[in-house]
Amino acid sequence: MKKNKLKIIYIYLFAVIILVGIFLIVKKIEAPAKEEVKSNIIQEIPKPEIKIDENIKQESYMIKDYSLVVPKDSKGNKKVVLLTIDDGPSPRTKEIITILKKHNVKAIFFINGSNDKDHAGIIADTAKEGYIIGNHTWSHLDLKKEKDLTKIDKEITKNSELIKQITGSVPKFFRPPYGDITPYVKKFVKDNGMIFMNWSDAAKDWEKSTKDKNVFVGNVLKNLSPGAIILIHEHPWSLANLDSMLSSLEEKGYKFVDPKDIVE
Ligand SMILES: [Zn+2]
Numbered sequence: 001m002k003k004n005k006l007k008i009i010y011i012y013l014f015a016v017i018i019l020v021g022i023f024l025i026v027k028k029i030e031a032p033a034k035e036e037v038k039s040n041i042i043q044e045i046p047k048p049e050i051k052i053d054e055n056i057k058q059e060s061y062m063i064k065d066y067s068l069v070v071p072k073d074s075k076g077n078k079k080v081v082l083l084t085i086d087d088g089p090s091p092r093t094k095e096i097i098t099i100l101k102k103h104n105v106k107a108i109f110f111i112n113g114s115n116d117k118d119h120a121g122i123i124a125d126t127a128k129e130g131y132i133i134g135n136h137t138w139s140h141l142d143l144k145k146e147k148d149l150t151k152i153d154k155e156i157t158k159n160s161e162l163i164k165q166i167t168g169s170v171p172k173f174f175r176p177p178y179g180d181i182t183p184y185v186k187k188f189v190k191d192n193g194m195i196f197m198n199w200s201d202a203a204k205d206w207e208k209s210t211k212d213k214n215v216f217v218g219n220v221l222k223n224l225s226p227g228a229i230i231l232i233h234e235h236p237w238s239l240a241n242l243d244s245m246l247s248s249l250e251e252k253g254y255k256f257v258d259p260k261d262i263v264e
Contacts, residue, residue: 061257062264066181067200068227069257072264078226081249082257083107084199086136086175089115089122090234096242097129103246106258108197110136110175113162127167132259134173135159135194144180156188173197173259195264199231203245205238216241217248224252 060072061080069082085096088111100107109126111133116123127133137143137155146152156174163171174194176185181198189196201223203216210216216237220230232238232245249256 059261061262063195063197063229063262064227066196066198067229069229069262070227077255079253080227080255080257081201081224082229082259082262084110084134084175084197084229084231086110086231086233087112087115087140088234089119089126091119092234092236092239093119093122093126095239096234097126097131099239099242099246100131101129102243103250103256105246105256106131106260107256108132108134108173108259110134110173111159111163112136112138112140113159114139116162116166123163123166132173133163133167133171134175134197135163135171136175137177138162140177142178142180143176143185144178144182149184152185153188156185156192160192160194170194172262195262197229199229200225201228202231203238203241205233205235205241210241211237213241213244217245220245221248221252224249224254226254 059076061069061076061082062072064070069080071078071080083100083105085107086109088109093109109123109131111123123133135156136159138159139155141151141155143152143155146155160170163169170193172193172195174189174192175197176182179198181196186196201220203210204219205216207215210219232242
């Protein structure tokens with residue numbers, strides 16, 4: 001009887017040892033699996049969001065002192081120019097665009113709405129080709145000489161309305177004829193959501209001497225510096241010298257800013 005009892009105790013102890021052993025083995029196998037699950041959970045935890053300010057993209061630019069184009073980010077490319085072409089539309093606008101496309105150059109066309117009647121469809125085509133239409137007043141009025149403020153308002157607003165009607169959006173940029181800045185116009189332009197823009201470099205193609213290619217291109221190179229806003233017009237000799245001017249700027253290592261990248 002005593003022997004049987006001992007036997008039962010031995011069997012019982014043996015079973016306990018086996019169970020504990022199995023338990024330990026199972027635990028060991030499960031352990032790494034658990035860790036794996038854990039690491040998966042860690043991976044699933046969203047990484048801290050890096051906030052990207054849309055305005056500080058490397059390719060974003062802003063207008064400084066009404067006459068320079070500078071990268072919004074201080075690390076951005078400063079060796080750039082912005083091309084602006086005034087007083088269109090004209091019979092030469094399309095040929096100008098052909099040359100710009102050859103050089104893959106974007107530009108702002110500052111138009112006078114009064115020219116639209118004689119060159120119907122040109123503004124729409126220019127916009128369709130990806131160029132920006134800027135406001136240069138309806139009839140190229142000298143705003144500094146004009147005393148009637150209502151007339152000034154109308155010159156700007158009428159042109160904006162035409163641009164909106166043709167392109168589907170109000171102009172983003174305004175340039176006063178002759179580059180005249182007055183406090184009234186400055187405020188009016190700002191209140192109407194436009195960026196006031198003059199220039200810091202020009203071909204001076206209002207001078208007949210610029211019919212000479214070397215004079216035309218030389219004028220631009222003389223005042224060229226990083227961030228220059230270049231002014232040309234749609235004169236026949238401006239069209240004739242445009243290709244050379246763009247090649248010279250490219251040779252000097254300048255990149256052309258796409259006005260769509262100008263944020264303020
Ligand atoms: Zn003009």
